[in-house]
Amino acid sequence: MSAMEKAKGFKKSKAGTYLSIGTTAFGAFGVAKQLKTARKENDTLRLVDAAVSAVAVVTSLALLVRELKRLGDDDVLLG
Template structure:
């Protein structure tokens, strides 16, 4: 049952402060690709690709907001425990 133990640890890390920071970093890194996609769509004057980039950007902003809220919640839990 080492697999389920490793899975439990991974889930615990994802809900930790470090895991949340890592998620924020990877999500923000994804924004670089969206910016490149938007620039290319603009230069090609491709409205459909531009809309796709805008929707992707909105998803990234929403994801970052959710992660920020999770980070704040984790900070509040630390205060309550101490």
């Protein structure tokens, strides 16, 4: 397997999935800041936007965890 094929397969590997989980979790900090600002300013529209963003982060994390469980021992980079 060439280096390019391995790089393309990284996204579907355990390491790539862990990286995606970390990136998504890091995005949660931005959502938390958005929620804090919306509450402080008493801005209902921003609060709704932040809540929807929070749901998106939770959903993304759930999908990534499910993908991690599916990978199991079938790691692309190991094979």
